[in-house]
Amino acid sequence: MDYYDYIIVGGGASGLMSAYRMSKDVFFDDKSILILDKVKKNSNDRTWCYWATKNDEWNDISCASWNDIIFKSDLYNAKEGIAPYQYRMIRSKDFYSKIFTHLETKSNITFQLANVLNVEQRADSAEVITADTIFKTKTILNSILFNDEYKKQTKYPVLQQHFVGFFIKTKKDSFNESAATFMDFTVSQKGNTRFMYILPHAKNEALFEYTLFSKDLLPYDHYKSEIEKYLKDKNIKDYEIVEKEQGSIPMTCYKFWKNNSKNIIHIGTAGGWSKASTGFTFKNTTQKTAQLIQHIKEGKSLTKFHKITKFWFYDLLLLDILSQQNKLGASIFGKMFQKNRASQILKFLDEETSFVEDLKIQLKMPIGLFTKALLKRIF
DSSP states (O other), X not given: OEEEEEEEEOOSHHHXXXXXXXXXXXXXXXXXXXXXXXXXXXXXXXXXXXXXXXXXXXXXXXXXXXXXXXXXXXXXXXXXXXXXXXXXXXXXXXXXXXXXHHXXXXXXXXXEEOXXXXXXXXXXXXXXXXXXXXXXXXXXXXXXXXXXXXXXOSSSOEEEEEEEEEEEEESSOOOOTTEEEEEETTSOOTTSEEEEEEEEEETTEEEEEEEEEESSOOOHHHHHHHHHHHHHHTTOOSEEEEEEEEEEEEEEOOOGGGGOOSSEEEOGGGGTOSOTTTOOOHXXXXXXXXXXXXXXXXXXXXXXXXXXXXXXXXHHHHHHHHHHOGGGHHHHHHHHHHHSOHHHHHHHHTTOXXXXXXXXXXXXXXXXXXXXXXXXXXX
């Protein structure tokens, strides 16, 4: 049985970011670290976006950025500056390259291809079960969802942020690359919360992503036809599809972290790190991995890492509403953007607002809806 001081299960954003942080901290220089995944990612399989107030550790791989965002709905349309923030785009291929290039300089960190079947807590250690062998360690950082327990429970609603995106290139200049379209709810809602997300990164290149916050995924051709219809309606005809992406992120306040144990901590989506009300994950992962590495260095219990905040409860109320009346998403977000500065909304979504700032936003929302959801939770 092979032994490592730390084993990271899953080579996605949270796993690789954790390894990257360990590799840059001298505390881990004499520790053996293993990363396991069935593939070593090197392609552009997804796009991550986040907002930041200054240059950060990912600035060198940011492929586009915007100082303005556009919001559209039947209720409210606006292009608005988001200072002091800047909205940034990272292509996963560049992220993987940055991380692996650095990790290859560290002799104590190993990446190994493996089909991981499960992680198991033992008396004073933990084991990773793969199709071929068993690895033993004192600490597992696991980013793989091994079961669908969160889908079977009924205490916390589960929606999906699901999407298909086309990177297109037009023959003629067609886009204003100065602003990203954060949400365009003018697409047909069809009883759901549906919007187009647009990232123009050149005058003739842009990502168009058809996105839903809803319970059920759609056939691929449905996303495809909606993107094609949107492009046609915008008189964008002469174009080629350069790349495609597709994904689904759980939107739920289910307590994934309750499965953390003495020697196993769940990270990324498997640890409940995705923002429940929006599905945004990259910024949360950046913050959580830094906090987790410090937590480990200080020898603190893995079961004590996660802390529930007021924002978890805010997200829960929104998901309660959308799970029962999914069509209301456009009007809820429309009122939020109509009555608040975009920069303040981003601060709120980053979970950095004070209670007074929270109230200023919440009092401009549909009070009746949220009060009803609150009373249902209490009683």
